[in-house]
Amino acid sequence: MGAPPGLAEAVIGPGRAQPLGATLDATGVNFSVYSEHATRVELLLFDRYDALAPGRVIQLDPDLHRSYHFWHCRVDGLTVGQTYAYRMDGPHHTKDSGSRFNPRKVLLDPYARANVNSLWERVRAIGPEDNCAYSMRSMVVDLDGYDWEGDEPLRTPLAESVIYEVHVGGLTASPTAGVTHPGTFAGLVEKIPYLKELGVTAVELLPVFDFDERQVLRTGPNGTPLHNYWGYDPFGFFAPHTGYCSDACECTHITEFRDMVKALHRAGIEVILDVVFNHTSEGNEHGPTISFRGQANETYYHLWPQDRRHYMDFTGCGNAINANHPAVAKFIIECLEYWVTEHHVDGFRFDLASELSRGAEGYEMDVPPVLWGIELSGILSETKIIAEPWDGGGLYQVGRFPGKRWSQWNGPYRDDIRRFVRGDGGLVGAVATRIGGSRDLFSKSGELPTNSVNFITCHDGFTLNDLVSYNEKHNHANGESNADGAHENFSWNGGVEGPTDAQDIERLRVRQIKNHVALLMLSRGVPMILAGDEFRNSQDGNNNAYCQGNPIAWLDWEQAEKNTETRRFFQEMIAFRKRTAAVREPHFFSGRRNDRDLPDVTWHGTKLEQPGWEDTDARVLAFTLAGFGGEPDLHVILNMFHLGLDFELPRIGGHRWARTVDTALEAPADVLTAGSEEPVAGHTYHAHGRSVVVLTSLPHDGGFHR
Template sequence: MDTYTVNHGQPFPLGASVTDKGVNFAVTSEDATELLLCLFDEQDNEIERLPFIAKERGIWHMEVWGITENQRYGLRAKGPFDPSQQQLFNEHKLLIDPYAKALSEKLVWHADQAALTVEGDPHLTDSAYCVPKSIVKTVAPTSQRPARVKVKPSHRAIYELHVKGFSQQLPIDEALKGTYLGVISDPGIAHLRALGITTIQLMPCFSFANERHLQELNLKNYWGYNPISFFAVETSYAHQDAIAEFQAMVDGLRHAGFEVILDVVYNHTAESELNQSSVCYRGLDNAHYYRHADGEYLNYTGCGNCFDTYHSASIRLVCDSMRYWVEVMGVDGFRFDLGVDMGRTDHDFSPKAPLLQAILQDPILNNSCLVMEPWDIGPDGYQVGQFPRGFLECNDQYRDTIRRFWRGDEGLTPVFATRLMGSRDYFHKGRRSALHSVNYITYHDGYTLNDLVSYHRRHNLANMENNRDGHGDNISQNFGQEGPTDNADIQSKRLNQQLCFIATLLLSQGTPHFLGGDELSHSQQGNNNAYCQDNEITWLSWQESSAQNALQEAISSLMTIRKAYPILAEVYLEDDPLYQHLEPDHIEWLNQFSQPMSEHDWAESERDYLALTLTSADLSNRLWLVFYREDHPLNVPLPSNASTLDVLYQTPGMSIEKDTLVCEYRGVLLAKLV
């Protein structure tokens, strides 16, 4: 206290803020009896320990004169130690500031980070040597940031991208491979532009840690769904300066015409189970930051803990984090991992949960693109279609139905039609547009599109869990041989199936989502849970092939068509009150004779052919969509009142001969009828 002058300072903003005379620190810890600020030198030696001198509304604060930008620091909290009451205060544990914008290093799990021993007693070893230091950092928006790209909702198509996986094997400078800057390299931007997609969904870029069991197996958390900070940028994707380079990546993507959303994890943290790390939230206020009941953690995430997003401090933390990533780091929106936790109150889900309402009323956040993963593993954890308007939702019902249809499963005609039309059994008429349904065939957690048509069973031995992890039922097929093959017939069938999937996705009502690499025919060697594979299993290969060219051309062509005919993404239904102010479009479902579907047709369990016409309200366009999943030839007459037609897209097995559609084998066709 002789070295530094301390005064009360201010409770807001939270975190470390540079002032005219020093730095203001503000930290939430409702139950602590004393909070200490620990200052460190560049060699991570603790040089001073200052007690906070003011507390109001659960926020400890003070201003320290004589310190400046880039000062390293940590926190220590004193208070009751009673695990049965979820109180784990232990001043021997150095803690990261939840609002720190930068950390001195990546968090690595160590046994000495634990707040309690195996016996349940306080762990007395000082953890400062194995905990990253928070760094005082003033971060401002870039001065020449391009304006946000305004994406028309009916045009939106999302491309899920892992920073390292996308850029690690690009033909670029070695120093930029696997980095934020590598994503916006000339080859990276050129590839993304060629696809015609509108929105880049970045997989997690919060500072994250490896799980203890992965560390013990000498594996890494590759996906990044294990955050320790909601503000600090992951440094392993940076060449030099993670903050500046992340901002440059976002600016570069915007400049290239893309909307950028960030996959965020607000449902759990890397502190994991109660007896593991106490490096931040657990040591500051475990009873308030994590969900618990009857003295036990509630693990609704399957990741060891569950962030209590019903508590006011957590709501403020999440919203402050989101605003930081929008206003300062430049992103245009978010995809929320295990988003049901964000909609839980004490324990149950409610679309009126405080955090969801706080986001929707915020003028900055409400104007961003918000995509929800609408489930967790807690009670009533499946909530597809139940989030308030303002959130798009990942639709796994779409994924499973489309996979089953093209695999040839029986009894799917009505539900397949429902999925094509925007899953109105979940996204109900009068309440939400079909565009709220984020349709996808593949996501990061599962097979790639190539593997979906190449493997019957998962092949996850590389994860070192005896092939027990990952989904057991992938609704996949291998066309006669497991894994890679030189059989030209099998290769042709696999490529055609992928083209059918892509065409179905881009001709369905809703918002399409692509897994990055599917357009490159990327394979993970049958691994459907490659979260710990930081290697060529997950790194995209840029070796050109005929299959890649065909897949990329299909996406590019269909994206152009989809933008030219918005009715393909959102049809104005006559019986939907949501569109009562508009003239309705018209839909007609047709069988293989191009006659209206009868009740018998709809009930036919082995129906392999389904078609529909979409006619715009002003009669300017009449589109014919055909889906045929059998490999036996079928001839279909043109729909009535169609003297000619203009084929807009067709998979290889489809062709028009005079007044007949010839289906040689399974495929998709889109034509404009005249």
């Protein structure tokens, strides 16, 4: 692989400014890069991806190769696999203008569709010396030759979605995964039958844009170097992550990513990318020069106006992207549109999305152009757009995120449900609101329950097993003296910190896991579960495993074979949600009545229609959901008190109640499949302490009323 013979004789033409990046056609490649203030630009062409020096350096003439802010040229004879990079010179007025041109540093193309890092040494991009022999390079790819076999984005309605958040590498990196290509896009493909059996409708992939996985953050207590594992530190926004390719030096990036998307779509599973447009891997003024810093530092980043040597940091990662600058907004929107048009991606989750609402000097904007540009893009109009509606600078926008179409990670949902299941009192009103789709957050501006992404756990925090097994975080392996990660997790260990052989505590933990997922699947909004929670994957109490590219953060598939009870419960609760419209309804409760004169929801406590909203010690809640269109009614009992209690059941003419779910029972009685529900005798139900019960209405003749 590499440049074709005769690179030195290749014909150079003026090229064109648009599109940006390296665009391949039948006879050559057009190169275009943005830099408003550069005074000299060189295009470096390498004979091989691992060549220490370029085989040819093309000096771009500003009279021929510059159009306003864009530098461009065309090189005939180049083809797929050609590696290239840039050098730029210009003003270095860091304090006054913020410009940081440095001709000694080799720069990636921000629009590159693939990169190679076989020679990369991060420290060489920081120091004063020339780093060409240790630089990353961008790669020319062919976007047109792939056979999609008729594939299209799936467009699953949000109300019918169940999202599975997963780290591409961590899913199959462990030998226990038993895959041919561990830790790769291809490895994920091998797990598709498992995902389909589980029943999820979408995978939300932790960052798959190219990031520097070689960066050593620090050394752990045992002397092991700790690296950037999660990937929330990108430099290549148009490029699939090199480390997730089975052989990245063979230009397989695009094909392997597309193969994964196509295979997931065949299984009915959407692909949502977790994208990071709030900061880059270049960090603060002490970080490396990779691309943006050396091309248009003052454009891409928020800089302190008093002294532009220093970077504003609303992310906790050293810098913050100036997302509402026109050139940067163009970059972000074109990037998203590229992943949709060229790779059939179904949606995006935006990390620290509130940072994208900040203006030139870092203040919150009422109408951020980039966020509205994303919402109003015709190409993105049928994709899912999900915001993490806060940032590291204190901006918190849950329920008031700019725009109407944005779904949002619902932090209050996570916290209220965790506290309720833990056994905290006085939360029944808040829990009812969360179950109903968080009307308090999303109804004021005409939004819907589908604007709420409901979750108990995610990559950032405890796994579900650890949430019910640890009172405190145990992050010592991160090398930060256990000071990192969330200090308050609303967790409860059941009486023993960490693993235990005590069977009574183990049964309680299993029940608490079931309680959490039952509530999640019974709530209006969009449920999201963390990969591995279904089989009690543990991170040994580490609630911030961002630097643990090792068994601490990898999924242990032996647990999937061991913990079949919880795995089955997840699977059946997902199936229950899919067949039960009352819990998927994309609207808030309205009081509408069904043919049996039941309102869409009625709230109760142990006594009918006495929910105890004002009881500051209440730990119980029940509610009845009316079935519409021939569906059965539901009656749900939530008893988070530590003792069992009797709950009155509503009477519905011509029908009786049958048990579908009782988390206090052992499998398979804990959740029953459709058609196998167990009739309930009498007009009360005894709910064991710390349990969730779901009853389904049956006509007295024993069959469902369809």
